[in-house]
Amino acid sequence: MTYDYSFFGFVMQQKKGILDQFSEFLIQERPQRIIEIGMGYGGLSIGLALYSYLNNIDYTTYDIELRHGIAERSKEVIELLGKKLIIADIFELEDEMARLYQIDGKVLTLCDGGNKIKELDIFSKYMKPNDIIMAHDYHAVYFPPPVEFINNQPIFAKWPNVDYIPDYSWPFCEVYDSAIQYIIDREKLEKVYAKLFEEYNWVCLMKK
Numbered sequence: 001m002t003y004d005y006s007f008f009g010f011v012m013q014q015k016k017g018i019l020d021q022f023s024e025f026l027i028q029e030r031p032q033r034i035i036e037i038g039m040g041y042g043g044l045s046i047g048l049a050l051y052s053y054l055n056n057i058d059y060t061t062y063d064i065e066l067r068h069g070i071a072e073r074s075k076e077v078i079e080l081l082g083k084k085l086i087i088a089d090i091f092e093l094e095d096e097m098a099r100l101y102q103i104d105g106k107v108l109t110l111c112d113g114g115n116k117i118k119e120l121d122i123f124s125k126y127m128k129p130n131d132i133i134m135a136h137d138y139h140a141v142y143f144p145p146p147v148e149f150i151n152n153q154p155i156f157a158k159w160p161n162v163d164y165i166p167d168y169s170w171p172f173c174e175v176y177d178s179a180i181q182y183i184i185d186r187e188k189l190e191k192v193y194a195k196l197f198e199e200y201n202w203v204c205l206m207k208k
């Protein structure tokens with residue numbers, strides 16, 4: 001099992017097959033703007049930028065740093081498609097981000113940066129009814145991070161003190177139900193597309 005997957009060699013930190021899930025979802029939801037927080041190496045970003053180009057919609061990805069090598073090539077591809085990569089700390093752009101939600105069409109926000117719960121908390125405030133926000137490294141129930149990897153398998157220090165078996169197929173758990181319930185309640189969000197996305201460790205929330 002590997003925790004990186006690629007789009008024609010452009011690495012994405014996602015489970016294999018995630019682009020199929022996004023393809024089905026985007027064709028149904030037809031957002032007018034996609035905002036991605038956390039480009040990483042850019043494999044997922046290129047897939048989304050290509051979708052955005054083909055469908056003539058707005059797409060911007062943000063990252064606090066541009067990694068050397070493959071991420072620089074990703075930037076090139078994204079810009080070639082007429083889409084944007086902005087290198088900045090997303091939390092310093094709140095006013096600029098807030099304005100991105102003020103369009104007639106649906107806005108899709110992907111939280112995959114350095115603090116996914118904080119991203120959900122802050123940017124969900126600006127959503128309009130039917131806008132969608134998603135966050136990665138999601139498991140319904142929390143489990144602690146693995147202490148190390150051996151042969152690419154996560155090894156946990158000790159089993160968590162709950163009757164829940166960690167999901168080894170994706171050992172990163174940064175977003176979980178009990179941590180985000182206050183955001184769901186405050187913003188009147190509804191879980192959608194759980195069947196499509198939860199296996200891929202994304203939670204998908206629509207503003208009612």
Ligand SMILES: C[S@@+](CC[C@H](N)C(=O)[O-])C[C@H]1O[C@@H](n2cnc3c(N)ncnc32)[C@H](O)[C@@H]1O
Binds near residue numbers: 011013014044088
């Ligand atoms: C998990 S990686 C993104 C993976 C990518 N979405 C993918 O699917 O391959 C998280 C990224 O968030 C970026 N990041 C961390 N803190 C950030 C911040 N405050 N603002 C913007 N980006 C941030 C990191 O530099 C890193 O590239």
